[in-house]
Amino acid sequence: MAGATFLSTVQAPAMLGARGVAASPSVSSPAARRHAHIQVCCKGSVEGIEAAGHEERLRFRRRDFIGGCVGTAIGLEMVEGSTKFTGVATAADLIERRQRSEFQSSIKDTLYTAIKAKPELVPSLLTLALNDAITYDKATKTGGANGSIRLEISRPENSGLSAALDLLVEAKKEIDSKSKGGPISFADLIQFGAQSALKRSFLDAAIAKCGGNEEKGRTLYSAYGSNGQWGLFDKTFGRTDAQEADPEGRVPDWSKASVQEMKDRFVAVGLGPRQLAVMSAFLGPDQAATEERLIADPDCRPWVEKYQRSRETVSRTDYEVDLITTLTKLSSLGQKINYEAYTYPKPKIDLGKLKL
Structure with a gap:
């Protein structure tokens, strides 16, 4: 064997x-x-x-x-x-996620308080975020949501937006004082300012549907609102600030531009008539007047009517979800997100000092 x-x-x-x-x-x-x-x-x-x-x-x-x-x-x-x-x-990875989540919650709390004190700045905060991001140029890969609007605030297309920027500058001081992972970039702050402004407008709409009863409006918004749709936007957190202004001539003066000029600008960054229609609140302080101009255009008309009907419903789902989706895409233009931004090393524990 x-x-x-x-x-x-x-x-x-x-x-x-x-x-x-x-x-x-x-x-x-x-x-x-x-x-x-x-x-x-x-x-x-x-x-x-x-x-x-x-x-x-x-x-x-x-x-x-x-x-x-x-x-x-x-x-x-x-x-x-x-x-x-x-x-x-x-x-x-879980530790870093928790750190970023905690910092983001602090940002949202600060912005909520600041906007609640000055609700009249909601339209300007929306336009500020749009004008910062719409400078993106696909050919040269420049511009986008990079915070450069803080260096461009004196341009004609940004007229009337300085008060909104001032609100964010003051909020930034409080946010940075609480941060353990470094100061928030203006690029992030401007887009999260728009998010907070939108949430405020969504809540106000719910309260209005309840006859002005704030408690019932909050209940309605919690039950039917679009808060659960912000996941991807919240993950897009870690934008880098530009250190110089973007080239001039990329942003129309929305109050004077023709609808065709508006469409051309949206198409240039990869959007279209649908996104232009849903972002009517971003194009000036009077949304109804803006939509009256857009509805005369055959490309925009069906979308404007769709979102007007949606805003009449209890949930406003089509309007709010499409608006959140569009803002999420717009706010990432020209950016490579640093998913480790605002994280920090945890303090080491001296085992020798532990009492057993």
Whole structure:
């Protein structure tokens, strides 16, 4: 009788039930299972083999069989190692997510309070965000939602927006004073200012549907509002500020521009008549007057009518969801988002000072 035996002990995160593998006794805790040992035993036997050719084939099969066992052992080691590495990376990622989420909540709270004190600036905050982002040029990959409007506020198309910018500058001081991960960029602040302004307008519409009863309006907005649609917008957080003004001539004066000029500008950044219609509130302080101009255009008319009908419904779903989607796309133009922005190292614990 000829025989071969291979024995190896490896660490593995799971039990094997294949023939030729003897598993260790079951372990109850996850930590213990991770470090459980598996004994891999591979055995082959040959009886009655006399020819040299048969012996050679046997040696090949033994090598193949043993090599398979070795491969299994190495594979198990790799799984164990990669599991540990993945666990560390996931933990760090979760910490950063929590840090960014906490900072974002602080930003929204500050902006909510600031806008509540000056609700008349809601239209200007919307136009400020639009004019900052609409400077994007696809050919040169320049402009976009980069905060450069703070350097362009004296241009004719930005007339009347300085009060909205001043509100954000004051809010920034409070936000930065609470930040553990550095100051917020103007690029982020301007777009989140528009988000807060929109939420304020959505809430005001719900209150109006309830005859001015704020409590009932808040209940209506909570039940039917679009708060759950902001997920992607909130993730687009970590824009970088431009350090110089964008080129002039990219932003129309919305109060004087023809509808065709408005459409051309929206098309230039990858949008169209539908997005122009849904953003009518961003084009000036009088949304009704803006829509009266847009509805005369055959491309915009069906969309304006669609969103007007939607605003008459209880939920206003079509209007609010499309508006959030459009703002999300617009607010990311020209930006490579830094998803580690505003994170910070956690303080190390001195184990020597712990009292046991």
